[in-house]
Amino acid sequence: MTPNFAIIAIETPHWRTPQLWLPVFLLWIPVILLSPILFLVLVAVAIGLRTSIWRLIALVWGIVCGLPGTDVRVRSEGNRVVVRIL
Amino acid sequence: MNENRRQILEMLAAGKITADEAERLIAAIEPEPATVGEYVGTAGGGNGQKGAAVKTRAKYLRVLVEADEEMTGMKGPTTVNVRVPMQLLRAGVRLASLIPAQAHGQLDEALSRHGVPLTLSQIKPENLEELIDHLEDLTVDVEGKEGNTTKVRVFCE
Numbered sequence: 612m613t614p615n616f617a618i619i620a621i622e623t624p625h626w627r628t629p630q631l632w633l634p635v636f637l638l639w640i641p642v643i644l645l646s647p648i649l650f651l652v653l654v655a656v657a658i659g660l661r662t663s664i665w666r667l668i669a670l671v672w673g674i675v676c677g678l679p680g681t682d683v684r685v686r687s688e689g690n691r692v693v694v695r696i697l
Numbered sequence: 698m699n700e701n702r703r704q705i706l707e708m709l710a711a712g713k714i715t716a717d718e719a720e721r722l723i724a725a726i727e728p729e730p731a732t733v734g735e736y737v738g739t740a741g742g743g744n745g746q747k748g749a750a751v752k753t754r755a756k757y758l759r760v761l762v763e764a765d766e767e768m769t770g771m772k773g774p775t776t777v778n779v780r781v782p783m784q785l786l787r788a789g790v791r792l793a794s795l796i797p798a799q800a801h802g803q804l805d806e807a808l809s810r811h812g813v814p815l816t817l818s819q820i821k822p823e824n825l826e827e828l829i830d831h832l833e834d835l836t837v838d839v840e841g842k843e844g845n846t847t848k849v850r851v852f853c854e
Binding site: 679 | 756757776781784785786788795797
């Protein structure tokens with residue numbers, strides 16, 4: 612499953628953001644619109660790496676589909692950053 | 698014998714598919730057996746069903762780091778809590794297989810120069826799953842010299 616939302620929260624000793632729910636699924640719109648250009652870029656990368664374009668697409672797709680569930684939380688010097696991908 | 702399995706073996710005997718293809722097909726139709734890389738999770742934990750342990754695959758790699766200010770030189774403690782899905786890890790490891798063969802030598806040299814004596818060309822795609830499976834079984838606990846200055850935990854859940 613591709614990522615649908617990204618949750619980002621940033622907190623410093625002076626200010627903090629609320630939990631921002633970013634609708635990542637909306638990125639599909641520019642991705643679809645730019646798909647011919649993206650395809651050409653992938654073809655160029657595939658030629659550069661001397662691999663099959665379909666293998667490269669499968670790899671990129673695997674990475675995109677592997678993103679949901681990622682959770683990064685860092686706290687240091689009173690600052691806190693949370694990034695979650697759903 | 699399972700009907701699907703018999704058909705695959707007949708196709709292999711007839712020379713319609715290769716041994717590798719037959720192996721992949723058989724692996725696809727059979728449920729994956731419990732491997733070394735699986736950990737035991739308790740089904741319905743906490744409801745008194747002791748012993749009802751069910752083997753489930755680890756889904757995430759967790760890295761927890763806790764460092765105090767002496768270690769980092771920063772004010773207050775620093776904590777890092779990262780959860781990476783195993784699926785993403787698998788995809789990332791597969792990405793390494795895209796590195797052109799010509800670059801392997803340079804990478805190996807650079808890695809060994811930085812204290813990682815790894816030969817990339819020896820990592821075959823068929824070894825990757827095994828590598829990830831063994832990673833699922835990994836737990837690393839590190840403590841600083843003076844007791845609890847830095848704690849690093851790497852484990853799967």
